[in-house]
Amino acid sequence: xxxxxxxxxxxxxxxxxxxxxxxxxxxxxxxxxxxxxxxxxxxxxxxxxxxxxxxxxxxxxxxxxxxxxxxxxxxxxxxxxxxxxxxxxxxxxxxxxxxxxxxxxxxxxxxxxxxxxxxxxxxxxxxxxxxxxxxxxxxxxxxxxxxxxxxxxxxxxxxxxxxxxxxxxxxxxxxxxxxxxxxxxxxxxxxxxxxxxxxxxxxxxxxxxxxxxxxxxxxxxxxxxxxxxxxxxxxxxxxxxxxxxxxxxxxxxxxxxxxxxxxxxxxxxxxxxxxxxx
Amino acid sequence: xxxxxxxxxxxxxxxxxxxxxxxxxxxxxxxxxxxxxxxxxxxxxxxxxxxxxxxxxxxxxxxxxxxxxxxxxxxxxxxxxxxxxxxxxxxxxxxxxxxxxxxxxxx
Numbered sequence: 154x155x156x157x158x159x160x161x162x163x164x165x166x167x168x169x170x171x172x173x174x175x176x177x178x179x180x181x182x183x184x185x186x187x188x189x190x191x192x193x194x195x196x197x198x199x200x201x202x203x204x205x206x207x208x209x210x211x212x213x214x215x216x217x218x219x220x221x222x223x224x225x226x227x228x229x230x231x232x233x234x235x236x237x238x239x240x241x242x243x244x245x246x247x248x249x250x251x252x253x254x255x256x257x258x259x260x261x262x263x264x265x266x267x268x269x270x271x272x273x274x275x276x277x278x279x280x281x282x283x284x285x286x287x288x289x290x291x292x293x294x295x296x297x298x299x300x301x302x303x304x305x306x307x308x309x310x311x312x313x314x315x316x317x318x319x320x321x322x323x324x325x326x327x328x329x330x331x332x333x334x335x336x337x338x339x340x341x342x343x344x345x346x347x348x349x350x351x352x353x354x355x356x357x358x359x360x361x362x363x364x365x366x367x368x369x370x371x372x373x374x375x376x377x378x379x380x381x382x383x384x385x386x387x388x389x390x391x392x393x394x395x396x397x398x399x400x401x402x403x404x405x406x407x408x409x410x411x412x413x414x415x416x417x418x419x420x421x422x423x424x425x426x427x428x429x430x431x
Numbered sequence: 432x433x434x435x436x437x438x439x440x441x442x443x444x445x446x447x448x449x450x451x452x453x454x455x456x457x458x459x460x461x462x463x464x465x466x467x468x469x470x471x472x473x474x475x476x477x478x479x480x481x482x483x484x485x486x487x488x489x490x491x492x493x494x495x496x497x498x499x500x501x502x503x504x505x506x507x508x509x510x511x512x513x514x515x516x517x518x519x520x521x522x523x524x525x526x527x528x529x530x531x532x533x534x535x536x537x538x
Contacts, residue, residue: 342516346531348459348524352516353475356467363512367519374523381530 155206157217162201168423202329205369209335218368225375231422232386239393242272271417278410309409320384330373332366340366387411459483461520463513479513
């Protein structure tokens with residue numbers, strides 16, 4: 154059975170779309186068409202395809218889109234809180250350090266009131282860098298307290314690298330957006346970053362189905378916009394986090410640390426969404 | 432694993448691509464076509480096209496059909512669908528531009 158929201162390519166960091174290996178809709182019996190014009194009849198392998206498979210029942214289809222829109226709103230709200238949360242964390246941490254410096258006790262002993270949640274995990278991650286990273290040539294090596302911390306850093310760096318690759322790919326290419334209703338392809342739009350769009354509708358499509366396709370387009374727009382917002386949140390967050398890292402490699406360490414911190418907040422939102430309402 | 436140089440290079444590439452986007456954003460073209468159910472790819476027919484330029488100029492190709500008296504009238508069904516596409520593309524462009532400006536500000 155097809156997923157409600159499918160996309161080709163890499164995992165969606167925001168968890169809105171389910172990755173799939175297939176590209177354009179080609180199910181037997183379904184209408185298959187191109188958008189014509191000068192555009193290619195099928196996307197290149199690197200061009201993302203967003204496909205929404207809606208049920209035939211209009212009310213169910215609307216509910217499915219509403220659920221996705223609500224999830225996007227929750228994620229957006231969570232990302233908006235990140236700058237102020239980091240500002241607060243930096244202020245509290247620097248205050249503790251100043252107290253430690255004036256009282257002559259070590260910074261660690263002042264961790265009697267540990268930060269909860271992602272903030273606590275972020276501070277623990279930063280603390281795992283032992284005595285300062287070293288930077289030689291183009292390679293960065295970290296003196297880490299334990300192997301587990303090293304793995305966490307590696308995963309965070311790999312995740313941030315993947316996000317950059319995904320954004321770079323999407324900036325360069327069109328998105329192909331398909332709306333399927335009851336297993337039939339009814340509308341396909343190719344849309345570029347500049348808003349250039351080509352839409353092909355199946356003959357006989359109803360106005361309510363056109364409206365559903367436009368809602369699908371809005372969700373794709375919000376998805377791409379939110380990926381950029383995620384990138385902005387991480388990079389601007391890294392600037393704040395770098396003030397907490399005393400090592401020479403602080404600026405480099407801050408990016409994966411910010412990535413891990415922000416993605417932890419995103420995961421919290423996704424978990425909240427997965428809790429069934431009573 | 433990416434090195435610091437690679438990360439900086441990747442960030443620069445994203446910025447360069449976004450700057451190119453802004454340069455390319457002088458026009459927006461929206462096209463609407465249709466095809467009969469089960470028809471082949473080559474039978475897709477262009478029904479309407481709108482080109483909007485940042486300097487305020489715009490041009491449109493409207494879908495027309497023959498009325499009972501033989502005169503040409505706008506096919507309002509397809510035209511309405513096309514107008515919805517233009518609106519969707521405009522909203523898309525505005526949302527993405529807002530995000531891109533945020534990226535450029537953060538660099």
